[in-house]
Amino acid sequence: MVEVGYKYRFFGEDAEAAARVLGIYAHMDHNFMTASIPSFRLHVHVRRLVNAGYKVGVVKQTETAAIKAHGSNRAGPFGRGLSALYTKATLEAAEDLAGVGEEGFGAESRYLVCVVERSLNVAGKSDLERGVEKENRSDVRIGFVGVEVSTGEVVYGEFDDDSMRSGLEAVVLSLSPAELLIGNPLSNPTKKLLLAYSGSASSVRVEHKPRDCFEGGGALAEVVTLYEKIKGDEKSNNRGEEEEPQNDWSAIEVIMNMPDLAVEALALTIRHLKQFGFERILCLGASFRPYSAKMEMSLSANALQQLEVLRNNSNGSEAGSLLQIMNHTLTVYGSRLLRHWVTHPLCERSMISARLDAVTEIAESMGSYKSTPSANELDKRDYREEVAQPGLSCLLSSVLTTLGRSPDLQRGITRIFYRTATASEFIAVMHAVLYAGKQLQKLKLEEEYNNKMLHSSPIRSILIRKLVLTASSSSLIANAAKLLSSLDKEAADRGDLQNSLIISDGQFPEVARARAAVQSAMEELDSLIFLYRKQLGMRNLKFMSVSGSTHLIELPVDRRVPLEWVKVNSTKKTVRYHPLEVLTALDRLALVNEELMVACRTAWENFLEGFSKYYAEFRAAVQALAALDCLYSLAILSRNKNYVCPILMKDEDPVQLHISSGRHPVCI
Template sequence: MAMPELPIQALALTIRYLRDFGFERIVGSTASFRPISSNFEMSLSANALHQLEVVLANNSDGSSEGSLFQVMNHTCTAYGSRLFKHWVTHPLCDRNSISARLDAVSEIAESMGSYKGSQVEMELGVENHSDAFRQSELSEVMSSVLTMLGKSLDVQRGISRIFHRTSTAAEFIGVIHAILTSGKQLQKLYVESDAGYGASQPKNVKSALLRRLISTAASPTVMGHAVKLLSSLNKDAADQGDMLNLFISCTNQFPEIGRGRMAVQLAKEKLDLLIVQYRKQLGVRNLEFMSVSGKTHMIELPADLRVPSNWVKVSSTKRTIRYHPPEVLAALDELLLAKEELAVACRTTWDNFLMSFGKYYPQFQAAVQALAALDCLHSLAILSRNENYVRPVFVHDDEPSQIRISSGRHPVLESILGDNFVPNDTELHADGEYCQIVTGPNMGGKSCYIRQVALIAIMAQVGSFVPASLVKMHVLDGIYSRMGASDSIQQGISTFFEELTEASQILHNCSSRSLVIVDELGRGTSTYDGVAIAYATLQYFLKQKKCIVLFVTHYPKILDIQKEFKSSVGAYHVSYLTSQKPLEITESESISSADKLCHEEVTFLYKLVRGASDKSFGLNVAKLAQLPASCIARAAVMAAKLESEVSERLGSKEGRLIKVSSQNENLDHSSELSEFCKEQDFADLAKACHKVLFYMSALNDVEPVNMLCSMKNARDIASKSIDHTRDMLPLSFIPTKRRREVGFNDYKSSYHPITMPRSLEKSTYNTFGEN
């Protein structure tokens, strides 16, 4: 595998470090190496995986139930499930690779359905059903292979244990046998070519990816190695853990074991000769060695029978005595030594046998990875067939960014709600509307909708069919999300700081080919700051990044961004129905009859429609949360009072603007100046004067923040107006006293050209509030 110089240097240092511990073989093989490229896999941060509930645990109870991975996973093997988790968390970014997976999934799904169709045709007596029947063979063979592998050992971890020489003999045989059996079954999909067995190809398989995976899993080389390895071992001895009799054909292939077994056999034969000798010596024809309580090769004789004095008494009963003659003891020592030497030879041979597997490891690893990939593709085919999903369509890379989803559904919620789930459409295009601002009541389905779009995009780029009636999109290079509220007290990070940190990472990393979903940015601080930050962030997405954005908010002010990006931003809301119902107030509540209000009950329709929602219906959520009725009633009264005060305040502000404009001399003078500018065809200056008129009237605003903004804007407009008109200004608009100070005469024409000195500019600035 070709690698750049820097990774090779890092790998060399790693191997040198591991060599001190004897673990250098862990990274000595390149079978598990694969290139990591940002152009091949989508960028999904850990935060996005958590907020979108893609894998591992959901956000409600921490279990895997309700995660995208749990809904999509139909794998049969443990290693297939591990690979499938990697697929879900690392969607593809290469259009050709995605299409290859989709082609394979489509073919497997068609073979599943075609088998039923072929049975119907057979029952009806249709003659032309042979092609469909052969096509269904793909599904049958794959299902049989994966079912068998699911019942066997974890093959992927098994070959790793074999490679690292920690495998038992029984595990070795089980793993290699499973690979060999699966390869033999996959050979049913092969057809012999004229070039012989080695050049055979899978038959009736159109997908190039499927052909490659099947060819790798059923590789003749791997199967040949598997047969050779299994032929050297005794399965019965392996199941019993008998290492002394594990190896077969020891004379030629394992000479050390052959010599050890010969030594054991000679020691046993020597003992057999001794018993013949003792029969003659003692005159007992049926004399045999016996074993009692772990003691072997004892000679049992009657108690009254005399034996040589050097015989060792082992045990006795009332009538018999058991002996160990000295020649037997010496032969037993020789037998024990021979067995120990044989056991050492067997352990050494087993370790060398496992070591020799290293040269086959890359081929076996590739075969197991192919089996895992087949398991994943088969899982996606089952998903698409059972859930009635559709194949997504990806536009070419040179086409504009776009996402078009018709009748899209949330894959997780649909598995729970079934037909009760309400589908929604999504239409986003870089040359048109590429941002949706979504408003609506609390719990109305806003977050569900934007998550739904993100999950459909993830599923599509994994290579899966998706829950919709039509999906057409470009290949996303990343999905970025900012949802929910969390903090980290141990690190001193507040909820709002965490919120903005996530937003900052998105702003720095997203591109024009990314999908960004933001849910209620700015809710962790005051209303003014929250609106400002949310507005500025959305503006940055639209102006600088130009990425596809789904922006959920409860701030109506955010919708003003449509004026700046007229054709690029659309306002939507999740629809609902309301009905009036009197509030239930207890007698103990001290609320006047004038304050008694009606409560709006909300019925969520969960359908996304154009337009903005003017209410969030927080009190409805409070009722669903079972807050005390008196608390909800008081909140309703306070909400009505606040809304009334704001309305009165807005009305009085408009009145003050009209009154001030009619009484203020400076405003009259500004009006006169505006008329003069119109006569002199100074259109821009006329507009500026009108703005000055508005900002001067706003000086009476009761809000300090609004007053300060008005003053600053008025000062800027005045400065620009002075620079524009210093070459032509009627003297009549300069006060007499001021004209004398700067050296002008009263009798000069009111349209005399002048050059305004800096002192006059300064006084003009002071008029608009500069200190």
Template sequence: MTGKHGTEEEEEEEEEADEEEEDVRPSSPMPNMEPQSSASRAERFRFQSSPVQPQTDEQISPAERKKKDQLHQKFVRRLGGPDCLPSFNPHDGAPEVDPVAEGAASDEEEDDSPPPAPKGRAAKKAGGSKLTPMERQIMEIKNKHLDAVLLIQVGYKYQFYGEDARTAAKVLSIVCIPGKLRFDDHPSEAHLTRFASASVPIHRLHVHVKRLVAAGYKVGVVKQLETAALKAAGDNRNAPFVRKLTNMYTKATYIEDDAELELSGALEASTGYLLCLTESGAKGQGDGEKVQIGIVAVQPATGNVIHDSFEDGFMRSEIETRLLHISPCELLLVGDLSAATNKLVQHLSKGRMTTFGDNVRIERKEKSKTAAAEAHSHISSFYAGKLAATGSPEDAKASNLLDQVLKLPDDVTVCLSAMIKHLTEYGLEHVFDLTKYFQSFSARSHMLLNGNTLTNLEIYQNQTDYSSKGSLFWSMNRTRTKFGQRLLRRWVGRPLLEKAKLEERTEAVTELLDSDKSTLTYNLGSTLSQVRVDLEKALIRVYYGKCSRPELLTMLKSMQSIAVSFAHVKSPADSGFKSPILSESIAILPTMHDDVVSYLNKINETAAKKDDKYDFFRESEESEEIGEHRLMIGTIEYELKDHLKSIAETLGKKKVQYVSVAGIDYLVEVENSQGALKKVPASWRKISGTKKVSRFHTPEVVKMMRERDQQKESLAAACDAAFLKLLSDISTKYQLFRDCIQALATIDALHSLSVIAAQPGYVKPKYTDDTVINISQGRHPMVEKVLIDSYVPNDTQLSTDETRALLVTGPNMGGKSSYVRQIALICIMGQIGSYVPAESATLGMLDAVYTRMGAFDNMLAGESTFMVELSETADILKQATPRSLVILDELGRGTSTHDGVAIAQAVLDYMVRNLRSLTLFITHYQNLSRLASAFPGGELRNVHMKFTETGDQGQDITFLYEIGEGVAHRSYGLNVAKLANIPAGILDVAQVKSQELEAKIGRKKMGGVLRGIFQTLSDESTSDSAGEQVECLLNDIELL
């Protein structure tokens, strides 16, 4: 393999010299030269192995037959049996490898595939299964990382070996050359002499890495740490190139994309979070089961960290809520989980909350019995080391933040320690350096929207194709930057509870709408539109040291542009806005100007745009090491030029010039005449030639070129080191820059809310401390955007002290669910700080919105539809408060009518009488309407969705989608069946049966009411009570 780098390759090339009209032979191992491709080697093997005139079986002697059999067996050992040949087309080659890269792989590939007729040392290898030095190196690296798919740099390609090659071929649709799949000496692969392999061009590395991590694989990149020039000058010139695992990636830790902003792209369903979860303290059984759960979620691409510790019940609704809010693309599970938690995690991970593909990646870690103590010790040493390393004047502040981290609950500490260890493998542990950006999920400064509510109200995703279109976030998102979009997403999922903060936000939106401030608002929008890079992601990539030169320039130029736009703002009063949240956000933006300009002054912008590492820094800013290498290269190039005089004297010419051919420099051309060639010294080495001229390198040129190449490689390393030093310097200003970007995100989110508020039919809500919902002519914020026809508005009045519950009836498809969702969405929008779609709205501060809608079963947990219904209802009854809004849709339909009515009535009565939550209760059980009479104060009201009947027997109905007082006495299910194209014959039979059952039930009810009246009149009770009972029974007759 590489050990033969400078010997056998040169001998082979010298033997093949002058065989073509134009041939080229490198004088020394060149980094941009590559042996023949596998396809050309196979072609050579085919024709060299075949005699010019094929012999018949009768003409072949036993010795020749034996020799042919040996060659055949060798072919089978190398390339497999006949079934492998269709995947190996000598004419087509590998489809994924481009022509340039195909001709640019290193000499190691050629050594790994010797020609069919080996001689010398190669013959010894063919006779046994001894591994080459490079194969031993591959096995050593792979055995340390068996859980990852490795891309190993070999010259100017990245190679996959063994089972990794088969995996890559399947995912990337590239060719896999057959061979050994295992990395042990398994007897089943004893007949194979090399590893299966596949390759991709070096410049397409991250395209393929991204596809592999999207498929759920852990991917490692093994880079070649030596170049040919430095290797030739080093002590290990006869050993393989030094290779090392430099990067590891998974879904959540892949942040290699440049943060260029694609304004047309929607925010992904997943937010790129890696979530660590641990569970402890399981107690109880069945519906009394309780577990303690701790989580830490980190978004490596932005630096956000969320933590929480909580107790969860047997339905696991708490952890489900957090998983749906955070929407991780990767889970790290520490220790054993209970069966219920495991089932939930598995169910959600096979769902739609992902960054790239269909599944959430799951990784598990062991948890010791002393995990809490170990975690505390590990975190203490981690942060103590960080504090000692900084030595900044903010040590006291940083120490206080460290104290806050150490005061976290034990289960959160276990998760944090596991995450630090996990991300260290990916070089991303620095994300935990800045504890300023740690947030508690359950800090009750926000309205609670649990998992069911997020799903049923379509907060982030619609329930049709699970995309963002049609969701509340989609309808409200008018942001112009990615980081503003992420902030608005957090606002949508966590509405405010504090009236003061809410009014501050709505006042800012109102001021942005003010016609007197239209110029200022326009300038804000214009500035936001000019930000063409995701500054939040770019900044964290700088902090990780993973930022590219063009990306750094774009980030700094964008930040400079923003700072210059607000350079006149010296204090919040100069911003032109009265709103504190706006004026303070604008005032912080110019503070980054001086630092940004100081960094830009170090950069040569022209070179940075081209990603030119050699001229990236301005000459005055270059390091001493870079200057020394430049001087050495200049000196060598001067000596090469001066060497032309000696060459001219040798050839007897007045003047000689170097030529460059096929990428080889400093060639001396000599005419192919006998007189001219006689003057060429024997020490000169012929490199290439044509019919007219021969081209040579002198020994001095070879030596100086080698020295020049070494200096160039050292210069490249010095340039890279200087760039990393610059990134490190910028990282010291991370907190300042991050605060400025957060301020800009706040401005963007507020500007987005002002765009929504400017739409026709949107109004600023009034806020009150009372638990009240008064909406006049409210509309559904998402449905009205996708409806072709105009949306029919409706009024709503709910109050804890007056009507606090509505019993909603009406025909199927009459708009009941849309009406109750509309109320909840308007309340959520109001507490986000947005204007709402209504003529007027007065809203109280709700602490939560709970929903029980839709019918589905939980087969993984062995629970029926009805069990799921009741379990979710039980959770609501435990958690709801008088300041909550509760929506129950058709509770009790999962069982028999009698049981369903009984449960529904009991739950509704408890909610109105005891919980006192604001409640919207949808039902088809008309008997429930009688419950309203039990609340003479009007705490429960009957309302229905209006409709009109047409046809001889009222068989056709028209939905009016308006809310009206009273009860709808029929559900008109047959009308829906007709719309669903149920055959007419079946509908006719159903109509007859329906009428028969209605008549039968009506007679029974009438009989019962009449018996009640008779019994009441017969009893010896006071006339007042008897009159009340008779009046109640007469009301029942009216309902019939």
């Protein structure tokens, strides 16, 4: 899509594809097939093309008329350059387009998954057998990396798979990738499964990457080199600041401990994301987690399908699935986390107990609730009605409902880290985090009071206390307030970046200088009216503006003026002029205004770059809010369905499953 005046134009085969997807007219123009859309509809049409599976590049004009007139390229055409690339996996993190348009992605994850493999049964065979096995080998070792670009979540894994590729199928069904990177060469069974998924799913993009592209040292050396380079850039950008970046070297430790094939997939993913400018998140701000962990179960593809965990088996939609029945979350990031909880059930005893205790306490705080019997009451089966304090559930409901009407905080803070967020989006995200933190601090204050006066805590669950402390820490609230103090909300809501940055305590000095230059140019321009009053002998002469033209001198038709004055427009009785001095001053004013805009953009990018030292803290807070949302959702589910909390027997007790007053769907 190439910016030409007030339109974006497509050429050649792109014009034919755009005409087919967007329903616009393509025609021949100077031997080129071309089509066009109005510039103000850019975000709508980019989303439609991306949703159709295309990779979209936008070429914009890189210089303005005022700057071009004073530059070395004044006689040449306007400079243009590729300003952005968009695909399904990167759209929500991209500049200008996230959260805009008719077809947003909402709570749906958009993973970019890279798959590589290595044969397990080629060794020891002849060259002829190896050649056959290369294309049709059965048992392989598969490595993969899945990146949710808009949130910084990274999932990785490596496993042995059989000829049916059941392990890979489970990964694909669980992550539901929007894009696939295929690290060639792959065996035929692997290619068949991935291409079958891309054909059955809605417009999944597939891109092939060669695996023999790494220089000396291999994939790990390339990833480490990139990490050190980006880390060095971060240190140089923060030089002279009192606060050190909070990002540590934990990411490189995770990468060093990743399996070999997963590292290779990560290197290919980083190479792919470089063209979008999003590789920085994988080195400094990503949240790495293994696909299969000791404390979680990994459900097979057959279990996910036959139990209708994510989608029903009738039409493939989410309606009627286990996830849809359990999902009572109020935020989109909570919904994404609940999907992970459902597809990866816990199998570690202490974590199960912690989650059960948290859900039970929230459910009890809603009012009358059937509590779980204690150990000595287990034989009596005396399920009592208990009424707990309503503060916890009411506060969580209020906070989560408000956050549900706010922007997606998880994607919002990641877009700030990418430096693609707008000023209004930044303010909305910071306000939401600040509001949630201050509200949850009420629970902390209540807990401190009870500990001091009553020697008891209103929140019994250790998990809830940990999440509340993370989401309402004093440093988080102080940092959010500090960042907000640098911006003007009213100007940001108007989209006025020039006035969104508040100049105080020496902040944004380049913007202050540019504003002073604009003010000086305006004062110089306005002062010219005194010259013309004296020259024309008209004491009440004033500048006037008509149809967008400013600083006009309006005189009667018969009034003689200097020859160098430029006639702009006229009526039957009057003529409006621009004197030569006014034209020169207007030209200078246009130039300093453009320089002010450039200074504001640079200052805004530097301001967003400074957020990187707070990113880890804000990301942890948003993850804590998502977990609280999931716990609250499970508590709502237990209340609506009259679920009873199970009792986990002690390790020394015999293994048994005791169901009291249970029902079976066949016997109802």
